[in-house]
Amino acid sequence: MRVFVAGATGVIGRRIVRQLVARGHEVVGLARGGEKEGIVRRLGGRPARGNLFDAASLVPLMKGCEVAIRAATAIPTAPRPRLADFAMNDRIRTEGTRAMIEAASSAGVRRYIHESVVWVAGTPDGAPFDEDAPLRPVGGLTGTSTGERIAREEGARRGLDVAVLRCGAFYASDAAHTRVMGQRIARRALPIIGDGGATWSMIHADDAASAFVTAAEHPRAGVWHIVDDEPVPVREYFMELARRLGARPPRRVPTWLAMLIGGRLTVEILMTSFPTSNARFRRDFEWRPRYATYREGLDEVLSAWREEGFPPGRGG
Numbered sequence: 127m128r129v130f131v132a133g134a135t136g137v138i139g140r141r142i143v144r145q146l147v148a149r150g151h152e153v154v155g156l157a158r159g160g161e162k163e164g165i166v167r168r169l170g171g172r173p174a175r176g177n178l179f180d181a182a183s184l185v186p187l188m189k190g191c192e193v194a195i196r197a198a199t200a201i202p203t204a205p206r207p208r209l210a211d212f213a214m215n216d217r218i219r220t221e222g223t224r225a226m227i228e229a230a231s232s233a234g235v236r237r238y239i240h241e242s243v244v245w246v247a248g249t250p251d252g253a254p255f256d257e258d259a260p261l262r263p264v265g266g267l268t269g270t271s272t273g274e275r276i277a278r279e280e281g282a283r284r285g286l287d288v289a290v291l292r293c294g295a296f297y298a299s300d301a302a303h304t305r306v307m308g309q310r311i312a313r314r315a316l317p318i319i320g321d322g323g324a325t326w327s328m329i330h331a332d333d334a335a336s337a338f339v340t341a342a343e344h345p346r347a348g349v350w351h352i353v354d355d356e357p358v359p360v361r362e363y364f365m366e367l368a369r370r371l372g373a374r375p376p377r378r379v380p381t382w383l384a385m386l387i388g389g390r391l392t393v394e395i396l397m398t399s400f401p402t403s404n405a406r407f408r409r410d411f412e413w414r415p416r417y418a419t420y421r422e423g424l425d426e427v428l429s430a431w432r433e434e435g436f437p438p439g440r441g442g
């Protein structure tokens with residue numbers, strides 16, 4: 127099977143390409159520039175230049191593909207992001223989604239897989255929720271939920287099967303935000319806000335990618351949550367990461383002080399609970415995560431970091 131991947135050079139995308147190739151599939155990976163082409167090539171994919179916002183440029187790249195995957199995102203990595211910093215992420219998820227679906231339809235691609243995040247849905251009291259829960263995007267993710275709607279509506283209009291995969295908080299040894307978190311926890315510079323009781327559903331990036339590969343291989347339309355088996359309170363996750371890094375436990379700061387330091391959006395994301403489950407994806411695709419909980423996942427992350435001597439000056 128031939129698969130088109132937008133975002134082939136990203137944390138999740140690189141893994142999607144590698145896993146698809148390992149399973150004998152052909153991958154056409156969108157690459158912006160020579161250096162990025164090299165990344166796709168080294169992963170075993172065929173790099174292709176095009177503009178995510180220009181459907182006409184994508185049509186020739188998608189010819190002969192059975193599935194198109196959008197894993198391209200631009201979540202801001204600034205320590206104190208403002209709403210305006212989400213503009214490119216919003217554009218990729220709205221305009222980029224429209225262009226991809228239009229191109230897929232013109233190129234004869236029948237299926238589209240859309241990456242989203244579980245933060246777009248939930249319950250006001252932080253209780254466990256599933257794929258049927260109402261949308262309530264937090265912290266700058268309005269464009270992300272609009273992107274989902276566009277994917278479903280445009281896909282239906284053009285007769286494509288659309289699978290929306292909402293990932294939990296993903297982590298990986300090479301993910302920018304996991305590395306920043308590791309560095310800051312090692313320096314005791316990432317505090318627990320309030321009681322740190324917000325509960326998150328996590329997913330190792332390898333498992334997020336394996337969900338995309340599974341969905342690519344099994345045609346189905348719908349919305350699924352891609353998370354591991356056990357939601358974890360933020361406090362516990364931070365404490366465990368600190369322990370494994372040999373750092374002292376994170377400090378605690380009141381919410382008002384965290385707002386002053388990190389800004390409203392960061393605090394909103396850190397303090398929102400999104401406990402959910404992979405039950406539907408497991409049931410429909412017979413998939414299960416390799417890293418059942420963040421504990422097994424951190425074993426892998428910490429072992430990769432140890433090997434590269436990261437974070438520098440580690441220890442509390």
Ligand SMILES: NC(=O)c1ccc[n+]([C@@H]2O[C@H](COP(=O)([O-])OP(=O)(O)OC[C@H]3O[C@@H](n4cnc5c(N)ncnc54)[C@H](OP(=O)(O)O)[C@@H]3O)[C@@H](O)[C@H]2O)c1
Pocket residue numbers: 132133134135136137138139156157158162177178197198199200201202203218243293294295296297301302303304
């Ligand atoms: N669920 C979650 O927890 C979650 C979800 C998303 C992101 N994040 C985190 O947020 C941070 C940023 O993540 P990310 O996924 O944005 O970064 P990333 O891992 O670098 O992936 C972004 C991908 O999208 C592509 N891309 C970006 N803008 C594009 C455009 N205008 N046109 C075409 N392709 C474009 C990038 O291509 P180039 O290589 O050419 O730039 C890259 O392939 C990371 O630390 C990530 O781990 C977390």
